[in-house]
Amino acid sequence: MAEKNKANPKKDGTKKSGSDGDLSRSALRRQREREHRYQSILASAEILFAKEGYHKASMEKIADMSEMSVGALYFYFKNKEDLLIQLIEEIGYMVRSVLGSAFKRYGSTLEGFKQAGYAFFEEFCMNHPEKVAILLRESVGNGPEVEKHRKEMSDKLTGDVKEALIRVSETQGIRFKSKFAAEVISVSILGIYERVAYHYMFWQGMSDDLKPIGRDAVDFILGGIENLFTENACT
Numbered sequence: 001m002a003e004k005n006k007a008n009p010k011k012d013g014t015k016k017s018g019s020d021g022d023l024s025r026s027a028l029r030r031q032r033e034r035e036h037r038y039q040s041i042l043a044s045a046e047i048l049f050a051k052e053g054y055h056k057a058s059m060e061k062i063a064d065m066s067e068m069s070v071g072a073l074y075f076y077f078k079n080k081e082d083l084l085i086q087l088i089e090e091i092g093y094m095v096r097s098v099l100g101s102a103f104k105r106y107g108s109t110l111e112g113f114k115q116a117g118y119a120f121f122e123e124f125c126m127n128h129p130e131k132v133a134i135l136l137r138e139s140v141g142n143g144p145e146v147e148k149h150r151k152e153m154s155d156k157l158t159g160d161v162k163e164a165l166i167r168v169s170e171t172q173g174i175r176f177k178s179k180f181a182a183e184v185i186s187v188s189i190l191g192i193y194e195r196v197a198y199h200y201m202f203w204q205g206m207s208d209d210l211k212p213i214g215r216d217a218v219d220f221i222l223g224g225i226e227n228l229f230t231e232n233a234c235t
C-alpha cells in the first residue's frame with residue numbers, strides 16, 4: 001500500500017481520555033476534519049491537474065476549489081510538487097489493487113492475467129480518466145523528485161506482474177524459455193498498456209471505445225506470454 005504523505009494529516013497535540021489512551025471526542029472530530037480537508041485538497045488537485053495541466057493549476061486555484069485558504073493548503077502540503085507526488089502514490093496503489101484483485105479472482109492462471117488486463121482498461125481507465133491523466137501525462141517531466149516516485153511506483157507494478165507470472169508458471173507446471181522472460185514480459189505489459197491508454201484517451205479522444213481497444217491489446221499480449229513459455233514441465 002502506498003504510504004500516506006507525512007503531512008496527512010498533520011498531528012497536533014491531542015488530548016487523551018480514559019485509561020486506555022483513546023482520543024477524546026473533540027480530538028477524534030479534529031482528526032476527521034483534517035482527513036476530510038486532506039482528501040478534499042487531493043480531489044481538487046486531481047481535477048485541476050487533469051483539466052488544466054500541472055503547470056497551469058496553481059495552489060491558489062486548488063485552495064479555492066477546496067474552499068480553504070492558501071495558508072491552510074500549505075499546512076497539509078509543502079508545495080505543488082508534494083501534492084503531485086501524493087497523487088502518484090495513491091493512484092499507483094489503486095492500479096495495483098485493481099489488477100491484483102482481478103488476477104486473484106481467477107487464481108494463478110493466464111485467465112487471471114487476461115482479466116487483470118481487462119480490468120486496467122475497463123475498471124481503471126474508463127472510470128477514472130482524471131487519475132489516468134495524472135499517472136500517464138501530468139507526472140512526466142516534472143523534476144527529479146517526482147520522477148523518483150514515478151519510478152518507485154513503476155517498479156512496484158512491474159514487480160507485481162513479474163511475481164504473478166512466476167506464480168502462473170509454478171502452478172501450471174510450465175517454465176520460461178529464458179531467465180529474463182518474466183521480467184521482459186512484465187515491462188512489456190506495462191509499457192503497452194500505458195501506450196495504448198495514452199494514445200486512445202488523450203491523442204485520439206476515443207475513451208468511449210476503450211473496452212474493445214483494451215481487449216485487443218490484452219489478447220495480443222497473451223499471445224506473447226504463451227510464446228515465452230516452454231512446453232516442458234518444470235523440473
